[in-house]
Amino acid sequence: MASPPDIQDRTRAKKEVRRIKNLPTVPGIVAKISRIVENPETSVADVGRLISQDQVLSAKVLRMANSAFFGMSRKISSIPQALIILGFEVVKGLVLTSSVFDMIQKSMAGLWEHSIGCAAASGVIATYLGRDDAEEVLVAGLLHDLGKVVLALNLPAEMSLVREKVAQDRLYFHEAETQVLDFDHAEIGQWLAEHWNLPESLSEPMRLHHRPEKAVVKPEWTAIVHLADIIVRAIGFGNGGDLLVPEISPAAWSLLGLKKTDFLPILENLEPKLASLRDLTALA
Amino acid sequence: MGTGERFRGAHMGGGFLLAKRISVDQAVAGQVLAEQIARHDGVLLASQGSLVSEGLIRTLIRQNVDTIAIEEEEKRSDAEIMGVHDREIERVDAAFARIPEESVLIALRKTLVYLADKERDKALEYLAALEAKEAKEAEEALAAKEAEEAREAADAENGSEAEAAPPARASRRKKK
Numbered sequence: 072m073a074s075p076p077d078i079q080d081r082t083r084a085k086k087e088v089r090r091i092k093n094l095p096t097v098p099g100i101v102a103k104i105s106r107i108v109e110n111p112e113t114s115v116a117d118v119g120r121l122i123s124q125d126q127v128l129s130a131k132v133l134r135m136a137n138s139a140f141f142g143m144s145r146k147i148s149s150i151p152q153a154l155i156i157l158g159f160e161v162v163k164g165l166v167l168t169s170s171v172f173d174m175i176q177k178s179m180a181g182l183w184e185h186s187i188g189c190a191a192a193s194g195v196i197a198t199y200l201g202r203d204d205a206e207e208v209l210v211a212g213l214l215h216d217l218g219k220v221v222l223a224l225n226l227p228a229e230m231s232l233v234r235e236k237v238a239q240d241r242l243y244f245h246e247a248e249t250q251v252l253d254f255d256h257a258e259i260g261q262w263l264a265e266h267w268n269l270p271e272s273l274s275e276p277m278r279l280h281h282r283p284e285k286a287v288v289k290p291e292w293t294a295i296v297h298l299a300d301i302i303v304r305a306i307g308f309g310n311g312g313d314l315l316v317p318e319i320s321p322a323a324w325s326l327l328g329l330k331k332t333d334f335l336p337i338l339e340n341l342e343p344k345l346a347s348l349r350d351l352t353a354l355a
Numbered sequence: 356m357g358t359g360e361r362f363r364g365a366h367m368g369g370g371f372l373l374a375k376r377i378s379v380d381q382a383v384a385g386q387v388l389a390e391q392i393a394r395h396d397g398v399l400l401a402s403q404g405s406l407v408s409e410g411l412i413r414t415l416i417r418q419n420v421d422t423i424a425i426e427e428e429e430k431r432s433d434a435e436i437m438g439v440h441d442r443e444i445e446r447v448d449a450a451f452a453r454i455p456e457e458s459v460l461i462a463l464r465k466t467l468v469y470l471a472d473k474e475r476d477k478a479l480e481y482l483a484a485l486e487a488k489e490a491k492e493a494e495e496a497l498a499a500k501e502a503e504e505a506r507e508a509a510d511a512e513n514g515s516e517a518e519a520a521p522p523a524r525a526s527r528r529k530k531k
């Protein structure tokens with residue numbers, strides 16, 4: 072894959088981000104999964120067995136798999152079954168999310184709710200658009216703000232400055248981040264994604280959900296996550312660091328081909344999901 | 356595609372419906388399931404949104420299902436509901452503070468306010484009017500563009516057979 076644009080930005084961000092000492096290592100289980108799937112001999116059953124070894128983690132993954140996110144008509148009762156029904160990338164995303172769940176919870180009040188809300192909204196929008204990859208888009212929504220977790224846990228002093236600015240100057244969180252740090256959570260997210268070897272389809276929405284018009288790998292996914300982020304904020308579910316609705320990217324809007332009248336059915340499809348997702352707010 | 360009456364405004368003020376987990380012996384016929392119930396082997400016993408019946412309760416006990424999620428409307432006085440409603444409108448106003456008037460997101464904001472007001476009909480009316488207006492504007496823009504193109508083509512031909520290229524169709528990206 073060719074280097075994405077604005078490489079200079081990223082080099083600068085990387086330099087800056089080296090100041091972060093205790094970068095979260097890729098969760099052990101995710102590293103193991105990545106390693107074993109490199110072996111062409113590996114079967115779905117092998118991956119299933121590996122994940123199932125960690126019972127706490129498996130339980131969390133199954134709770135998410137059975138939640139209103141996916142709206143499965145049948146209960147998914149095992150990891151191998153989840154792998155067959157949801158696919159490998161989706162399960163890997165859920166494993167990753169479950170293994171950093173405590174980190175997300177600890178980092179910022181409301182961020183977990185913001186993340187699952189954005190995931191649900193991403194899934195709803197993708198389904199509304201008639202896409203067959205809604206589950207994967209949903210995972211991209213789930214992970215989109217992971218950069219904030221790193222920021223909160225590793226640069227707490229900067230983080231409180233950012234929060235002060237958000238409160239005082241009515242700034243968007245990423246604007247305040249840029250003022251304080253000269254980079255934002257989207258760039259940290261990208262860096263983290265590279266560090267963790269996430270596929271570009273997931274790292275691009277992390278990096279570009281505030282500038283979706285720059286996306287080249289999966290522009291639709293990034294545009295959907297961008298709109299989903301706007302919609303959960305508009306509804307007031309969770310807290311992504313500021314309570315403002317960001318302006319929509321015109322390019323993303325026209326890429327999705329939605330009409331203003333589509334907001335109503337999207338909100339109506341999302342609402343019952345958010346109501347039942349309250350359960351997932353206490354995943355631990 | 357909308358789910359019609361299912362819009363419950365859990366975050367929008369007004370009748371708050373919450374999912375509440377209860378043990379099966381607290382279940383009463385007539386309650387609404389907030390979540391589907393599946394047997395341990397995955398067989399579906401009841402779907403989300405269906406009503407609890409005496410028969411279902413007996414089945415659940417027989418199948419060793421311990422808890423179910425039901426919908427529960429929070430009890431609120433009119434004054435409280437009004438307060439919640441006003442706060443919701445205030446919240447929406449504050450959240451959209453930096454959205455310019457010409458943004459497509461103003462439609463999202465209006466939709467949210469109508470929903471908080473429990474005015475689904477008005478939301479539909481507003482959106483339909485908006486759509487009609489936009490369709491008309493798009494048509495006019497297209498006509499203007501075609502006229503412009505025809506004029507340019509005629510200018511280029513400069514008096515000879517002023518044959519305008521067939522007008523380009525407006526290409527709106529279709530939903531997949």
Ligand SMILES: [Fe+2]
Nearest residue numbers: 215216256280
């Ligand atoms: Fe973000």
Ligand SMILES: [Fe+2]
Nearest residue numbers: 215216300311
């Ligand atoms: Fe976000």
